[in-house]
Each structure stands twice: as structure tokens, then as C-alpha cells.
Amino acid sequence: SSGINAEYGVPLKSLKHRADHEMSDGHMRNKQKSIEEAVQCKSSLVFNKPIFTEEFLDYNKALEAELRSLRKGAVELEEQNSVLTSHIAELNGLVDELKSAKELMQKQHATLERHLRGLKEELSKVFERALSKEIP
Numbered sequence: 432s433s434g435i436n437a438e439y440g441v442p443l444k445s446l447k448h449r450a451d452h453e454m455s456d457g458h459m460r461n462k463q464k465s466i467e468e469a470v471q472c473k474s475s476l477v478f479n480k481p482i483f484t485e486e487f488l489d490y491n492k493a494l495e496a497e498l499r500s501l502r503k504g505a506v507e508l509e510e511q512n513s514v515l516t517s518h519i520a521e522l523n524g525l526v527d528e529l530k531s532a533k534e535l536m537q538k539q540h541a542t543l544e545r546h547l548r549g550l551k552e553e554l555s556k557v558f559e560r561a562l563s564k565e566i567p
Contacts (some may be wrong), residue, residue: 481487
């Protein structure tokens with residue numbers, strides 16, 4: 432725990448700094464690449480298609496169909512989420528009921544254990560008295 436990486440003999444702080452720097456450089460390159468791709472995609476899809484041409488209208492219909500599909504998927508996911516939320520609430524209620532039942536059973540078990548010990552002690556005393564009467 433001296434702060435030196437045993438494998439490389441380099442201070443851990445230096446390795447962390449280098450990794451952070453490489454990650455930030457890589458992240459920035461990826462971000463810039465994504466922006467360039469989005470701009471290129473947008474310009475090739477939208478700006479190169481004159482408005483109200485057949486190609487543009489077909490493209491617009493495809494986008495609207497995709498949007499409807501995404502909305503439908505979102506609604507289905509919300510419905511599933513609602514069902515799962517209610518199911519979780521039911522399960523939490525059942526867990527609470529089971530915990531209460533467990534506590535009750537533990538109390539009953541302890542009571543029965545005490546009663547059993549008392550019966551065993553009483554039975555032992557009865558046998559001891561019976562044996563002491565038989566032995567002169």
C-alpha cells in the first residue's frame with residue numbers, strides 16, 4: 432500500500448493520471464467523431480433532399496413510422512413497468528405477512544418449548560417419586 436504499482440514500479444497516482452488522460456482524449460475523439468457522423472448523416476438525409484419531392488416524402492413517412500413504432504414501444508414498456516410495479520407492491524405485502532407469520536410461529540414455538548420443558552421436569556419428578564417409593 433505504498434502507492435507503487437508492483438508490476439510496473441510506477442506510482443499509482445501517475446498510472447491513474449495517465450489512464451484518466453488517455454480516457455479523456457479517447458472520449459473527446461469519440462465525441463467529435465459522433466458529432467461529425469451526425470452532421471454528415473443529417474446533411475445527407477435532410478438537406479440533400481428537396482422538400483416535397485417523392486424521395487423526401489418517403490423519407491418523412493419512414494421517419495414517422497419509426498417514431499410511431501418507438502412510441503408504441505414506449506407505451507408497452509410503461510404498461511410493463513406498471514404491471515411490475517404493482518407486482519412488486521403485492522410481493523412486498525406478502526413478505527410483510529410472512530415476516531409477521533414467522534414472528535408469531537417463533538413465539539408459539541418458544542411457548543411450546545417452555546411447556547415441553549415443564550412437562551419433562553414434571554414427568555421426571557413423578558418417576559423419581561415412584562422409584563423412591565419402590566426402593567426401600
